[in-house]
Amino acid sequence: MEHKYVYLFSEGNETMRELLGGKGANLAEMVRLGMPVPQGFTVSTEACTRYYEDGKKIGGDILAQIETALTEIEKINGKKFGDTTNPLLVSVRSGARASMPGMMDTVLNLGMNDDVAAGLIAGNPDPKFARFVFDSYRRFIQMFSDVVMEISKKKFEEIIDELKKEKGVKDDIDLDVNDMKALVAKFKAFYKEQRGVDFPADPKVQLLESVKAVFRSWDNPRANEYRRMNQIPYSWGTAVNVQPMVYGNLNNNSGTGVAFTRDPATGAKALFGEYLINAQGEDVVAGVRTPNPIAQLKNDMPEVYAQFVAIAQKLEEHYRDMQDMEFTIENGTLYMLQTRNGKRTAAAALKVAIDLVSEGVITEEEAVLRVEPQQLDALLHPQFDSKALKSANPIGKALPASPGAACGRVVFTAADAAEWAGRGEKVVLCRLETSPDDIKGMAVSEGILTVRGGMTSHAAVVARGMGTCCVSGCGEIEMHMDEKYFLLAGKKYSEGDYISLDGSTGKIYGEAIKTVDADLSGDFGLFMSWADAARTMKVRTNADTPADTIQAVKFGAEGIGLCRTEHMFFGGNRIKSMRKMIVARTLEAREAALAEILPFQQQDFTEMYEALEARPMTVRFLDPPLHEFLPSKANEIADLAVDLGMTAEELAKIVESLHEVNPMMGHRGCRLAVSYPEIAKMQTTAVINAALAVTAAHPEYNIVPEIMIPLVGEIKELKYVKDIVTSTADALIAAAGSDMHYKVGTMIEIPRAAVLADQIATEAEFFSFGTNDLTQMTFGFSRDDAGKFLQSYYDTKIFEDDPFERLDQIGVGKLIEVAVSGGRKTRPDIKLGICGEHGGDPSSVKFCFKLGLDYVSCSPFRVPIAKLAAAQAAIAAKK
């Protein structure tokens, strides 16, 4: 039998979403439920895929099936396509598996031509009806030309404007039937002028061209961009729904509207929506007329309203979720044109899910599945007070680099930020760009604003890690660092002036706007408790400071999966000692410098163990290449040389000698410990002493330090560094008369380590997948440089996702799988986790669950997101 590509609504149901798209499946389901739906047919997503495979052609078999379906709906609706007495007019709409509102194209009133228009008018003597017919006709020409023939809508609007000017009228409504008729003629003439052929009068030609146009629109730039942002695969394709038209603009006994079964902003349980009498759907959206609240329909059309309320309730009960519906009333008859699970704010998502549980509609586990993990982000950051925001006007807009709202006084250096914050002032740090030197200042700021740098600049990455609001890359700012002011939108902002930032939109405000803190109790707390109950995989956090740790614990982190100790080498005297260590030319000098750093590092670990209480912490040893700790500019080198008691020439030589062609693949990670075992020794001492001290104060914490060696690619390399760690640690523990245990493990972030994980596991007591580096090396491109070519990869659809945001499951994921099974073969109880930035990406978290990892680790602000994703994965697995 030939493959079926076209389905009547009466042949489908809600489970056929993959084939029919969301809109098509739900229309079919409403038909099945006996609801008033204009009955049409759906050309399946498979037909779209075939269209692209066949070189953008619709195959003969599919054409024949469309033809047959058309005949069927002619029968069902008692109208005929192209018929002059009882013509069938249809809408042609896209409908993908996932909702992509406004991304693809729609053609309405299809089937219209001169004869059809004349026939329609002949059947109804009302002059208003004649105007309606020609209005519909001109709208069709306009839409078809735009969607199918790529003649911009705007040009047609210009023709309308001209006519209005000519007639001396203001609104479309003031144009009469003859004007509309004239417009149809003008539009057709313009079409011919543009395309050199007559506007197609044959309804079947109109239909096929429109179906092709919808297929084509799957591949338009805004659809591609939307898919990439929402991680919708290109390969899915879109379905096309062909449905008989019903007209809300037929007369005053007609209308159209949209409604939600609950409030999509708050989640409150009450029908929520709006409608317009004598209007088409686009009029509601366009906002020329102000729609009425849905409740008013009860007065306008009590019977229709009652019917709609009943349908809405039935749909919510049927789908067991809040519904978003479109309807049209044609001459007193209600037609349902769409229903779908309604999009909602994060707060509403929580409330609806919790209410549905208390209403007994869904279980707690189902509720957990109802909230998109990513959505929670909005609930975790401070937001502007909505009332205060109303009166505020942005002075600029740049990249929304790290979400949340911030309000504070402008400062220009990290040191100033620390000083002002020390006095209890809230500050916003404004910089050309940030560097590791600024971390301490960034940590005490409410928000960060930079002139240079993108979404993955230092400022952006660090701010996201800290959960601090950041707007980056605002090139409009004219910065005067030395004089401590900047110019933006013609105004001067000096140190101490108030500004506000919205890190979720990138907007910059030149005034103070009140912010409100995130509320982690209430609905959020209850919902997360359900997620936690369902979840089996642990969620740890990436935290490098005591402050991060406290924040992460508040967000529910179950330990630290990655403490990047390099951040402990910056700030104040530490960086000076670190630099002394780097320029040291003897072991003794190096050890002396390290001895200066030890107490600081030990103090950090002590405070973190205290903040964690009994939770575990994985400490990663020094990872970045040493040149990152030294300046590169001549004047900075000269200054530092004085500090270090050497000549600028000597220091410049050292800086030069540390230069690397490919620093990402250079002298870093455990390679540093191999060259300078004394660094590993110092770090072991700091971790173990801190753990011993906190254990002495709180024996019940039962601390088991986890020391992690980065960038291992060879078992002997790990063993070499591990031997330094164990000999140091064992001596300290013995000297303290303690019986504390500790573990030594490794990052798996180099392809070779993944391939040889079975060997590596003979020494490593745990693996943590460093998916940032693993992604770089598996793909062979550097995160810092990929920006130069990734856009062409998106444009050509070679990539649909950024592999640094969403784990590449088939490539990088394959290596992780190999490592997981290799590690378990050697050491069945090996502890496995992931600590790359993917640890906070829901789809990647689900992948980790599938591999049976013990935990994921992510930045503090992503902990609830990861927990929810892990809970959803666990629930899905049970089914």
Place this chain on the structure above:
Amino acid sequence: MEHKYVYLFSEGNETMRELLGGKGANLAEMVRLGMPVPQGFTVSTEACTRYYEDGKKIGGDILAQIETALTEIEKINGKKFGDTTNPLLVSVRSGARASMPGMMDTVLNLGMNDDVAAGLIAGNPDPKFARFVFDSYRRFIQMFSDVVMEISKKKFEEIIDELKKEKGVKDDIDLDVNDMKALVAKFKAFYKEQRGVDFPADPKVQLLESVKAVFRSWDNPRANEYRRMNQIPYSWGTAVNVQPMVYGNLNNNSGTGVAFTRDPATGAKALFGEYLINAQGEDVVAGVRTPNPIAQLKNDMPEVYAQFVAIAQKLEEHYRDMQDMEFTIENGTLYMLQTRNGKRTAAAALKVAIDLVSEGVITEEEAVLRVEPQQLDALLHPQFDSKALKSANPIGKALPASPGAACGRVVFTAADAAEWAGRGEKVVLCRLETSPDDIKGMAVSEGILTVRGGMTSHAAVVARGMGTCCVSGCGEIEMHMDEKYFLLAGKKYSEGDYISLDGSTGKIYGEAIKTVDADLSGDFGLFMSWADAARTMKVRTNADTPADTIQAVKFGAEGIGLCRTEHMFFGGNRIKSMRKMIVARTLEAREAALAEILPFQQQDFTEMYEALEARPMTVRFLDPPLHEFLPSKANEIADLAVDLGMTAEELAKIVESLHEVNPMMGHRGCRLAVSYPEIAKMQTTAVINAALAVTAAHPEYNIVPEIMIPLVGEIKELKYVKDIVTSTADALIAAAGSDMHYKVGTMIEIPRAAVLADQIATEAEFFSFGTNDLTQMTFGFSRDDAGKFLQSYYDTKIFEDDPFERLDQIGVGKLIEVAVSGGRKTRPDIKLGICGEHGGDPSSVKFCFKLGLDYVSCSPFRVPIAKLAAAQAAIAAKK
């Protein structure tokens, strides 16, 4: 039963080399053959491994077995260790599985103490004998102190020198018995002074300490270095041979010597060696006295000579190879102390192998196994005429960066090199360092000399690829580029002066020395014909120019496995057009620049197809990042800007915009073709048009162009570029009315491509493993930067080989295996090759054979080496 660690010579045989080491196994074999060998015992290599595992201690069980073996050899030799009337004195020598001459330690005359000396003298009233005993005694103290206690030999020599001064004599021989006795006392006193304890008198203590010292010496720096150079695993360990002493220095009826069954320099069949009467082995080596040619022994001791000749002949027959033997004659009795397959020059290796075949001793296939592939290298390059070399004195020495001998006139720029060479002059190009700009000049030079840069510098890598002699990194040179002269060893060398270079030793000569060309016929030709007969895997070459191609074909290349087209963008107008292409900001400008390059590139391909005749060629599309084609220094940018008709600022901005943090993982390879499809189009046109032209002239060549897309990591990426190639190629072929076939394949050089090779193979018609990049990405370190830390990796024995020289079979090799099986699964007839530098490394070639690759590809000068390695692998596989 307890594990056996100690073997009497009579318990072993030649097959036990792994356990007993080479020396031990051959001593045992000679015992088995009934030859006169002082019978001792061997402490196995496993004991050495145990020694290191046990924290540098010899286990009690091993000690007991040594004790037992000692008792056994006391019985066999009728002497007792430490006995004062008939004492046993022994030598303690290392003996690893592979010969490591001079790398480890030896102690002779062990078992000596005051009582033993007195007892020996009491048994022989000859005063000469007494002197001999004390001489042996003092030698023992000296050696033991040096080897076991790390007291330098030199200090003892100073004591001897003092005594000679005191006595007013010149040579050791002038010291009498009392002097020797005095030396023993002085030596013991010095030992006590240095170590604070008495010199150990107990022979068993002496023995165990010496055994430990030999084990320890396995780990000394020179042994580690030797192993790394010769790819001998650290894990093998060394055996220790304990053997009763025999004395060639007992009297004039005694002597010692070394001999080869054939001439190790030429391979001529005649006993070759030398001996000394009344001497110990070390005297022969030390060169204080001039030894006699072995033939003279026939006159001195006819019977012994006859016996030795018979033994030598028997040994060669037995081992079926040329033997290298050590012997000692004690008071008229011959003792064999060692035999092994003799080391020999490349020429000798060929001659011996060929002679053994014609003598019917070995088969042709066995002959093929007898020559180390690496050895052939010496036969492929020009060498200095040995007579001319004798009178020459080097003026400097630097790194032997690319082998062979060169003689020519000094030039200082690539342009001068081209100009002089154009006039028929032989030139040596002298530069501070070389860059891609110099390639054309390098290609026409006899040799290259650089002031800066190591073995992997641009000059070194390119020269090796070209087979051109290169000496690099001669920091002693004071270079005056602008005035066209350099100073070295106090002399001035100006443009046009003759110098000579030895790229195999790094020596620089300030004069012309005659060179002789490599002879590829004769023994070499015959031998290679046997190798070719046995070989199944093809050997192609990496060649980028018509000249390379001609050279490679001469060396027997069976095609080109890698033509790196980037080299075709340098030189003359091409680089200018290339730069125009890079700075172009419109597609049209880019296409115009590419159109200028097309005819040059097409001409190169045409000449290469002609040189190859019917052999295949794989052309790799442009690979390096574009910034490599632009200058980076301000003045060069300014000059180029004038050329390109833009401001220096504009050009500087472009250069800046192309800057990459990690260029190795940046915008290169097929990523260039994705961004600029027109480059791939131009290159396809060049390849296909060249192939069409040569096919038209030589239809019998049946050319099937192979186009290779580099740096692929994702199937869609390959498909995208392949589509450009096929649409371009198909159109050209159709337009020419030809039915030529072509193939499109890819490099596998990114871990992701290896992991997803099954997918990649749906588009790729062949794979070529780019093991340079694959090694970088699998290990996660950049070749350019690894130099900074690799030394600590060798020092700590984390690495024993340079993974860029010898393929990492377990890590990188594992990914290759995955790719091979993935590729074959999808496309059973997929053609597989390797084109990284490993393609010329014998052990890597053997690995490729094991994986069943169709071919390896290497630089022209490594083709014979790869062919021999492939032949050996095929022969080994048959067994």
